[in-house]
Amino acid sequence: METSSEQAKDTQRLEAFSDGVFAIAITLLVLEIRVPHPEEGETLTRALLHEWPSYFGFVLSFVVIGIIWLNHHTMFKDISRSDHSLQILNLLVLLSVSFVPFPTAVLAENLKNDDGRLAATLLYGGTFTVMALIFNAIWLYASVGRRLLHEHVTQVRIQTRTRRSALGPIFYGGSLPLALISPWIAIGIYTVLALLYLIPLNE
Amino acid sequence: METSSEQAKDTQRLEAFSDGVFAIAITLLVLEIRVPHPEEGETLTRALLHEWPSYFGFVLSFVVIGIIWLNHHTMFKDISRSDHSLQILNLLVLLSVSFVPFPTAVLAENLKNDDGRLAATLLYGGTFTVMALIFNAIWLYASVGRRLLHEHVTQVRIQTRTRRSALGPIFYGGSLPLALISPWIAIGIYTVLALLYLIPLNE
Amino acid sequence: METSSEQAKDTQRLEAFSDGVFAIAITLLVLEIRVPHPEEGETLTRALLHEWPSYFGFVLSFVVIGIIWLNHHTMFKDISRSDHSLQILNLLVLLSVSFVPFPTAVLAENLKNDDGRLAATLLYGGTFTVMALIFNAIWLYASVGRRLLHEHVTQVRIQTRTRRSALGPIFYGGSLPLALISPWIAIGIYTVLALLYLIPLNE
Amino acid sequence: METSSEQAKDTQRLEAFSDGVFAIAITLLVLEIRVPHPEEGETLTRALLHEWPSYFGFVLSFVVIGIIWLNHHTMFKDISRSDHSLQILNLLVLLSVSFVPFPTAVLAENLKNDDGRLAATLLYGGTFTVMALIFNAIWLYASVGRRLLHEHVTQVRIQTRTRRSALGPIFYGGSLPLALISPWIAIGIYTVLALLYLIPLNE
Numbered sequence: 001m002e003t004s005s006e007q008a009k010d011t012q013r014l015e016a017f018s019d020g021v022f023a024i025a026i027t028l029l030v031l032e033i034r035v036p037h038p039e040e041g042e043t044l045t046r047a048l049l050h051e052w053p054s055y056f057g058f059v060l061s062f063v064v065i066g067i068i069w070l071n072h073h074t075m076f077k078d079i080s081r082s083d084h085s086l087q088i089l090n091l092l093v094l095l096s097v098s099f100v101p102f103p104t105a106v107l108a109e110n111l112k113n114d115d116g117r118l119a120a121t122l123l124y125g126g127t128f129t130v131m132a133l134i135f136n137a138i139w140l141y142a143s144v145g146r147r148l149l150h151e152h153v154t155q156v157r158i159q160t161r162t163r164r165s166a167l168g169p170i171f172y173g174g175s176l177p178l179a180l181i182s183p184w185i186a187i188g189i190y191t192v193l194a195l196l197y198l199i200p201l202n203e
Numbered sequence: 204m205e206t207s208s209e210q211a212k213d214t215q216r217l218e219a220f221s222d223g224v225f226a227i228a229i230t231l232l233v234l235e236i237r238v239p240h241p242e243e244g245e246t247l248t249r250a251l252l253h254e255w256p257s258y259f260g261f262v263l264s265f266v267v268i269g270i271i272w273l274n275h276h277t278m279f280k281d282i283s284r285s286d287h288s289l290q291i292l293n294l295l296v297l298l299s300v301s302f303v304p305f306p307t308a309v310l311a312e313n314l315k316n317d318d319g320r321l322a323a324t325l326l327y328g329g330t331f332t333v334m335a336l337i338f339n340a341i342w343l344y345a346s347v348g349r350r351l352l353h354e355h356v357t358q359v360r361i362q363t364r365t366r367r368s369a370l371g372p373i374f375y376g377g378s379l380p381l382a383l384i385s386p387w388i389a390i391g392i393y394t395v396l397a398l399l400y401l402i403p404l405n406e
Numbered sequence: 407m408e409t410s411s412e413q414a415k416d417t418q419r420l421e422a423f424s425d426g427v428f429a430i431a432i433t434l435l436v437l438e439i440r441v442p443h444p445e446e447g448e449t450l451t452r453a454l455l456h457e458w459p460s461y462f463g464f465v466l467s468f469v470v471i472g473i474i475w476l477n478h479h480t481m482f483k484d485i486s487r488s489d490h491s492l493q494i495l496n497l498l499v500l501l502s503v504s505f506v507p508f509p510t511a512v513l514a515e516n517l518k519n520d521d522g523r524l525a526a527t528l529l530y531g532g533t534f535t536v537m538a539l540i541f542n543a544i545w546l547y548a549s550v551g552r553r554l555l556h557e558h559v560t561q562v563r564i565q566t567r568t569r570r571s572a573l574g575p576i577f578y579g580g581s582l583p584l585a586l587i588s589p590w591i592a593i594g595i596y597t598v599l600a601l602l603y604l605i606p607l608n609e
Numbered sequence: 610m611e612t613s614s615e616q617a618k619d620t621q622r623l624e625a626f627s628d629g630v631f632a633i634a635i636t637l638l639v640l641e642i643r644v645p646h647p648e649e650g651e652t653l654t655r656a657l658l659h660e661w662p663s664y665f666g667f668v669l670s671f672v673v674i675g676i677i678w679l680n681h682h683t684m685f686k687d688i689s690r691s692d693h694s695l696q697i698l699n700l701l702v703l704l705s706v707s708f709v710p711f712p713t714a715v716l717a718e719n720l721k722n723d724d725g726r727l728a729a730t731l732l733y734g735g736t737f738t739v740m741a742l743i744f745n746a747i748w749l750y751a752s753v754g755r756r757l758l759h760e761h762v763t764q765v766r767i768q769t770r771t772r773r774s775a776l777g778p779i780f781y782g783g784s785l786p787l788a789l790i791s792p793w794i795a796i797g798i799y800t801v802l803a804l805l806y807l808i809p810l811n812e
Contacts, residue, residue, distance in 0.1 A: 013628065013682055019216065020632030023223030024430075027231065027301040028636065035308045044319035048309070048326065059298065066294040073216055088807050091675040095668065098636040105644045106657070116653035123657065198291050222419065226426030227633075230434065230504040238511045247522035251512070251529065262501065269497040276419055401494050425622065429629030433637065433707040441714045450725035454715070454732065465704065472700040479622055604697050 011082050014090060015073075021094045022069040025101065029058050029065075032105040057108035061100050063194040064128060068097065068135065075161065079142045080150040089138045096131035103127045111187075121183035125175045125190070132168030139165045214285050217293060218276075224297045225272040228304065232261050232268075235308040260311035264303050266397040267331060271300060271338065278364065282345045283353040292341045299334035306330045314390075324386035328378045328393070335371030342368045417488050420496060421479075427500045428475040431507065435464050435471075438511040463514035467506050469600040470534060474503065474541065481567065485548045486556040495544045502537035509533045517593075527589035531581045531596065538574030545571045620691050623699060624682075630703045631678040634710065638667050638674075641714040666717035670709050672803040673737060677706060677744065684770065688751045689759040698747045705740035712736045720796075730792035734784045734799065741777030748774045 033054040036047035072093075079086075103124040110116030142148040143158050171193055179186035236257040239250035275296075282289075306327040313319030345351040346361050374396055382389035439460040442453035478499070485492075509530040516522035548554040549564050577599055585592035642663040645656035681702075688695075712733040719725030751757040752767050780802055788795035 013624065015216065016219065016625070017628050017632055017678065017682075019220045020223055020629055021636050023220055024227055024633055024636040025639075026297070027224050027227040028639070030228075030231070030301055030304050031234070031640070033305045035305070035312055038319065044309075044313060044322040048322060058302070062298050062301070063294070066297075069220065070290055070294075073220075087679055091672070091679075094635070094675075095671050098639055098671070099667070101639050102642045102644070106653075109644055110653060116647065119653040119657060218419065219422070222423050223426055226423055227430055229500070230427050230430040233431075233434070233504055233507050234437070236508045238508070238515055241522065247512075247516060247525040251525060261505070265501050265504070266497070269500075272423065273493055273497075276423075421622065422625065425626050426629055429626055430633055432703070433630050433633040436634075436637070436707055436710050437640070439711045441711070441718055444725065450715075450719060450728040454728060464708070468704050468707070469700070472703075475626065476696055476700075479626075 011076065011079065014082050014087065015076050018072060018090060018094060019069070021098055022065060022072070025098045026062055026065045026069070028101050029061050029104060032101055032108060033058055053111035054108040056111070057104045060190060060194055061104040063198065064190070065097060065100060067194070067197050068093075068131065071135070071165075075139060075142075078150055078153045078157070078161070079148050081148045083148065085141060086138065086148060089134060089141060093131060093134045093138060096127060096134060099127060100131075117183045118179060121179045121186050122176060125172055125179060125186050128190070129169060129172040129176065132172050136165045136169060214279060214282060217285050217290065218279050221275060221293060221297060222272070224301055225268060225275070228301045229265055229268045229272070231304050232264050232307060235304055235311060236261055256314035257311040259314070260307045263393060263397055264307040266401065267393070268300060268303060270397070270400050271296075271334065274338070274368075278342060278345075281353055281356045281360070281364070282351050284351045286351065288344060289341065289351060292337060292344060296334060296337045296341060299330060299337060302330060303334075320386045321382060324382045324389050325379060328375055328382060328389050331393070332372060332375040332379065335375050339368045339372060417482065417485060420488050420493065421482050424478060424496060424500060425475070427504055428471060428478070431504045432468055432471045432475070434507050435467050435510060438507055438514060439464055459517035460514040462517070463510045466596060466600055467510040469604065470596070471503060471506060473600070473603050474499075474537065477541070477571075481545060481548075484556055484559045484563070484567070485554050487554045489554070491547060492544065492554060495540060495547060499537060499540045499544060502533060502540060505533060506537075523589045524585060527585045527592050528582060531578055531585060531592050534596070535575060535578040535582065538578050542571045542575060620685060620688060623691050623696065624685050627681060627699060627703060628678070630707055631674060631681070634707045635671055635674045635678070637710050638670050638713060641710055641717060642667055662720035663717040665720070666713045669799060669803055670713040672807065673799070674706060674709060676803070676806050677702075677740065680744070680774075684748060684751075687759055687762045687766070687770070688757050690757045692757070694750060695747065695757060698743060698750060702740060702743045702747060705736060705743060708736060709740075726792045727788060730788045730795050731785060734781055734788060734795050737799070738778060738781040738785065741781050745774045745778060 033051065036044070036051055038044050038047040082090075103120070103126075107120045107124045110120035139161060143162065146153075146158075149158070171189060175186040175189045178189070236254065239247070239254055241247050241250040285293075306323070306329075310323045310327045313323035342364060346365065349356075349361075352361070374392060378389040378392045381392070439457065442450070442457055444450050444453040488496075509526070509532075513526045513530045516526035545567060549568065552559075552564075555564070577595060581592040581595045584595070642660065645653070645660055647653050647656040691699075712729070712735075716729045716733045719729035748770060752771065755762075755767075758767070780798060784795040784798045787798070
């Protein structure tokens, strides 16, 4: 009983800390949007509209981090205990999450720029690929041999989650070679993935 | 019993994450206020006073986010469970909340500027209109057919909350056409709404 | 029973939100310290040392916010319930806390500057005076007639807390006219107050 | 019973506040990485690669703060109560944690710069030395005479933690004179320490 309650507290503080990092990273994204200073003869409206890549990047990264948070959230409902390796893997996923404002800012600043668009897209997609890979590593580490799972988690649920988790690296990783054909394909994939998620599905 | 406690935890982590985003967005507002660098012959006092639109924007946005937080807080006392759609709607309201520092900075920088004041006001009021609309969507989604409500929530309380929630879109949305006559009317409405809320009413 | 547990949760979320704002405001202070860019012939060491007012402001504001957080923390141990007025007063104290990074940056930038030092000190001390006044208002509102207090709080404890809370406005408010004689007197008072608090006393 | 539950709540809010500061400090690190603006004839890829010291500093400081958080986390599992001195010591460790983004930015900006590298390394290593010293002070204060420890903490566990805590000041403090020979030695030590920690050990 004592052990079980101590472990519960353990996952709880890890989750609370993770929530903190997710919440901060998602809210810091807004700092990437610069207050526009209209040039001679330009209206503020025009200057604001001119910054559409910043709004796009803000919304896209917000939704992706939000999705990762939700997945993190539901995944940890199935995980009953933590150990050193889980803590480290979780720290690495938080590292990639807290990095997101940087590639977002780079993408926003180079989306309209033919020279930098490809590099910015690869940095952006690459960040999400790494994040998705670490996310998978957490799940595999916790679920293989039911190492850290709650007893009530069914085998079917494990398989479903394993399959769904694999989609992240496949789509984000797969977008990278496609970006070489055209960065817009990759950006289109990220947008569609985010929109798909927003559609309510049966849980 | 198990299901109920699991669901309780569910809303709890959603609320904790939301609190985090609210707390960060409200505290990031201060970054919008620039440290003044007095020009030749100008005193620091004068330079500080010169920045009044930044203080005004800071306080106004702080109070509005604070109000939204309080409403979010009391609304979720009536909501017992969450599902995917509620999570998504909540994510969208957090998206609008975390965006607030940007229109606040734009408004503060253009309040004294005849050319940009209208666009800045529309951006500012528009952000709050969208936020209020999503906020209503959360409540309607949770309350219609008592989908996600606690059993102890009375029908009268549902109706009161539905009516009160509708005031946000009406006032913020209604301010937008009035801003076309003069941005100061809209800004006056936002100020009065914030002040009204600060007055203690019977709960 | 139900009401009591619901109210407990109420204060809990208010405290959690407040903790969030305190934690963010205290951590944002570091953004005020600029990375120095040594001028021609200047070493980085010298450029770093040259920024001492930024370190001083960082540490001083950190300690003051830390103290306010600790006081907030212990005060809310005595408060059992919240109502609209308490929420609003608490929001106002958070408003003043989240504002602190701005006067801190202004003070740091003007501490070595004879022209701006007085105005910067008055802004800094004025912010803490307002914060201390609102803090007192919270306590008086909660404690007069034992409006929102736990039953177990003794009359002696109420009086002690009332007396101790009054020290904030007295010292911070009293520093302001003294700053007119010399800003260094006021800055000395803030420093001594912070140091005094760090000394462990009987609880 | 009442006292015990009150004290539990006490440590809990201290831990929650600390988690907040850790989470924010660790996430603010990303703000140190500047969006590159390629010069004439330079590609974005090259400009991005050119910023490697910023990525290095980001990852290194992220891992170190993450480690400190984990240690803080496990240490407080053994601490059952808090008092004023513990609160103050904890505040001081948070002060050093929240300071980290500054030496990280200074190091990142001077790592490629022969003139500033030593001073930047000393500032960076010095910050971690101070942090490790305060961290030790917390543990010694709590553990000497079992002042604030849970009853279930064994004597062996106390000794293990005391020995392990002492490693921080030894390695970080010891790196400082070595930096005088070459800053790269100190930077190598910080890197190896971070990597060592990431390797899963028996708990």
